């Protein structure tokens with residue numbers, strides 16, 4: 001469905017290039033006037049572009065930081081302070097990169113939940129969805145390794161706890177025993193660990209670029225779905241990406257950048273931890289270690305289970321289960337606009353996820369309310385998290401009575417316009 | 422009867438398998454250095470042992486040392502603590518049962534790793550429900566013999582190799 005309109009350059013120079021390397025035609029039919037898109041996309045469809053923007057921001061600022069950063073256990077911490085104090089505009093570039101990671105995750109979380117709500121993972125977009133989950137996993141690995149680089153207390157202990165997750169697999173023959181030492185390059189998190197994390201933190205974003213290109217390629221096969229979740233049928237249902245969605249996306253981007261700038265300029269440390277302003281110390285664990293906010297729900301799931309191996313397995317499963325969604329959800333209708341019960345459980349899932357995030361950053365024995373501690377709440381929330389995928393989604397999607405679905409996008413849009421008068 | 426064609430096919434199959442096998446071995450041989458380089462290097466493996474003078478540690482106190490960049494706990498246990506550790510040998514909440522006698526060379530000196538066997542934090546001395554160590558990261562309680570009693574950690578704090586050079590000097594590693 002990609003290019004209904006063909007790219008026909010009139011400029012002879014452009015034509016000369018195009019005949020030899022049809023790259024402008026590719027852009028034209030991928031994100032230009034040659035790519036036709038459902039006419040009814042709302043702002044929830046803006047977040048893919050926002051995530052892509054953040055990926056570019058992270059790469060550009062990251063390359064600059066790498067010009068001044070030193071991956072050495074005695075110098076790393078000070079080199080970051082040097083960037084913030086001495087390097088021209090270092091304070092700005094460092095703040096953009098540090099807060100940019102959070103903005104990237106905000107964009108991607110909304111992007112994923114958009115997929116949940118509008119059934120974007122359903123046929124024929126399963127591979128597109130898988131690529132998205134892979135992107136998300138790569139992002140998590142990259143963010144984690146980046147956070148280790150400043151070599152503060154949270155960096156160090158975060159690295160230790162997360163790499164130790166793999167020690168839960170020590171029952172695996174041959175590789176099990178040495179896996180953590182292999183990750184560390186020693187008997188503890190140390191210089192070799194910092195060095196390799198730096199190497200991989202530089203590499204993975206480029207792997208990400210590759211997977212994002214596949215993701216967008218897969219997107220262009222069926223094209224975007226839309227808030228109604230019905231397939232676009234005729235030319236009445238679609239409009240060219242450029243200028244309509246380039247303009248809409250640019251507006252959304254402007255708003256997003258303002259939000260981003262508020263953090264960078266007014267509260268650059270809001271999303272960080274004070275403990276990371278203390279240099280790494282292998283003798284003292286900070287009293288209360290917590291990961292970055294975007295890992296908190298999964299950290300809460302890890303802590304909810306009082307068994308090392310099962311905790312680690314539950315944590316990994318909580319993300320890997322996304323791969324099964326196209327089959328767990330058996331509904332014939334994509335959009336939750338027409339699936340009231342699914343919609344209700346979706347919002348419950350979102351609230352539960354936020355609650356897990358809250359629980360992930362307080363001590364497990366802290367009393368939350370009514371004399372019940374965080375651990376107990378986290379166990380119930382974990383149970384609901386998995387029940388949502390394993391019980392609620394398969395059953396509700398197959399059994400609920402759905403609302404009538406409009407015959408076409410154009411019909412629905414015109415109808416809505418009529419009502420507005 | 423084997424025809425000429427059968428022979429050709431058999432030879433071809435043999436060549437397929439032989440080539441693929443050699444190719445797979447070559448890929449494996451090329452990949453191994455790339456994997457193995459991440460293992461601890463020779464200088465890391467060669468890290469020496471440390472000697473600790475125990476005179477500096479009064480009864481009822483613990484000291485933390487760094488060995489191979491990991492904390493080591495040395496506790497000079499009181500008679501009361503030793504009695505409690507031995508009495509707990511038969512406690513039914515031992516997750517990783519081990520007798521106190523197997524964990525020490527001299528009962529007054531408890532020398533062991535200071536790395537929580539859950540996910541690697543450093544447990545805090547004289548805290549928790551069993552009068553030993555408490556790991557604040559995810560709530561593991563160790564007793565005064567360093568045995569895990571409650572929480573997510575699967576095993577006791579490991580006892581590493583050490584020798585007493587004389588009554589008050591111990592060599593770790």
Ligand code: HEM
Pocket residue numbers: 044045046047048049051052053055108111112115118120121125128129131132133134135136208212215216219223224225226322
């Ligand atoms: C670096 C991160 C990512 C980038 C740059 C990115 C980029 C994009 C873009 C530009 C679109 C089209 C615009 C839109 O629908 O919003 C898109 C669509 C999509 N993305 Fe992503 N994405 C990323 C991560 C993810 C993740 C983590 C998932 C899911 C786990 C995901 C799932 C999808 C799906 C299912 C669609 C099709 C949506 C539809 O047509 O309804 N993406 N992506």
Ligand code: FES
Pocket residue numbers: 537538539540541542556557558559560561572573574
């Ligand atoms: S690291 Fe000690 S309880 Fe998790």
